[in-house]
Amino acid sequence: xxxxxxxxxxAISFGSSGGPERRTEIVVxxxxxxxxxxxxADSRRHYDAGYGVKSLDDLHEVISFFEERxxxxxxxxxxxxxxxxxxxxxxxxxxxxxxxxxxxxVKANFQLLKTYGQTYAPYExxxxxxxxxxxxxxxxxxxxxxxxxxxxxxxxxMVTFLSGSIPxxxxxxxxxxxxxxxxxxxxxxxxxxxxxxxxxxxxxxxxVEVRI
Numbered sequence: 001x002x003x004x005x006x007x008x009x010x011a012i013s014f015g016s017s018g019g020p021e022r023r024t025e026i027v028v029x030x031x032x033x034x035x036x037x038x039x040x041a042d043s044r045r046h047y048d049a050g051y052g053v054k055s056l057d058d059l060h061e062v063i064s065f066f067e068e069r070x071x072x073x074x075x076x077x078x079x080x081x082x083x084x085x086x087x088x089x090x091x092x093x094x095x096x097x098x099x100x101x102x103x104x105x106v107k108a109n110f111q112l113l114k115t116y117g118q119t120y121a122p123y124e125x126x127x128x129x130x131x132x133x134x135x136x137x138x139x140x141x142x143x144x145x146x147x148x149x150x151x152x153x154x155x156x157x158m159v160t161f162l163s164g165s166i167p168x169x170x171x172x173x174x175x176x177x178x179x180x181x182x183x184x185x186x187x188x189x190x191x192x193x194x195x196x197x198x199x200x201x202x203x204x205x206x207x208v209e210v211r212i
Contacts, residue, residue: 048207049205
């Protein structure tokens with residue numbers, strides 16, 4: 001197993017910097033017009049946890065977490081405090097926040113998804129690390145009950161409807177949830193200079209999203 005279902009210390013990740021990255025190739029033609037192509041179908045998130053380290057105790061907590069993950073070897077959960085729920089950041093999660101798909105009377109498995117944008121080119125992001133106990137599901141607005149109507153694989157983000165509750169043809173499956181980002185350290189070495197740390201210099205602790 002190359003992933004540990006454990007979350008990076010949230011008090012430290014709260015002060016981190018980072019966000020999504022995309023890879024776009026731009027070719028300028030002789031006419032001056034541009035051709036733009038994306039190399040990645042999905043964005044990838046990068047963070048620097050160093051900005052969240054405020055004390056030597058914080059630093060020791062990161063070192064301990066780093067050692068247990070063996071540097072880059074094992075992945076872990078990361079809470080992106082700017083983007084970690086199906087609703088807007090200051091709104092309450094509901095079971096109609098995001099559309100997962102429509103039933104056909106046979107399909108029982110639906111991947112948790114979060115959609116960004118609405119009109120021009122909406123982006124569907126697969127959510128693979130939901131937070132346990134936060135997933136809410138509805139069928140055409142009717143509330144479903146976890147472990148009665150459906151189950152959730154919290155290590156993959158897959159929702160499975162149980163026998164007798166499989167969505168009928170045309171029924172819209174919606175969900176609300178909190179989630180973490182599957183991530184790993186993007187270094188096998190933590191360079192820490194205590195004299196500079198005490199003087200206010202922030203250590204560099206790179207974190208990168210991984211695909212599950």
